[in-house]
Amino acid sequence: MAKEVREFVRTRATGRCEYCRLPEAVDEWPFHVEHIVSRQHGGDSEIENLCWACSRCNLNKGPNLGSIDPTSGDPVLLYHPRKQLWSEHFLMDDGRIVGITAIGRATARLLGMNSSSRIELRRRLGDLGEL
Numbered sequence: 001m002a003k004e005v006r007e008f009v010r011t012r013a014t015g016r017c018e019y020c021r022l023p024e025a026v027d028e029w030p031f032h033v034e035h036i037v038s039r040q041h042g043g044d045s046e047i048e049n050l051c052w053a054c055s056r057c058n059l060n061k062g063p064n065l066g067s068i069d070p071t072s073g074d075p076v077l078l079y080h081p082r083k084q085l086w087s088e089h090f091l092m093d094d095g096r097i098v099g100i101t102a103i104g105r106a107t108a109r110l111l112g113m114n115s116s117s118r119i120e121l122r123r124r125l126g127d128l129g130e131l
């Protein structure tokens, strides 16, 4: 991937994971340019199919396009950072990312957004006014 494309995606996301909102400056692992619709499913490398993602979200998402809403048990597509607004699907509650729609709940669970270490990290960032 061209360095310019990577930098564009990173800047557009203001250096935060577009799924869990973690600032890359506080993560121990490098962030990735993530294909929202994976190449396995015919996704291309145009900028509208790319997002900036922490390694945890990227690796947990893998090539998945959807998952199961843990509340209803119904299949649902995952959150799409280019087509949807984060605040319409998630909210932050004392370090925990709460899915407020079927899409939000399925995405938060699949991507492992609420591991105890991530919740604690977000709490500390919240105390510092970073989130």
Ligand SMILES: [Zn+2]
Residues within 6 Å of the ligand: 017, 018, 019, 020, 021, 022, 053, 054, 055, 056, 057, 058
């Ligand atoms: Zn993330």
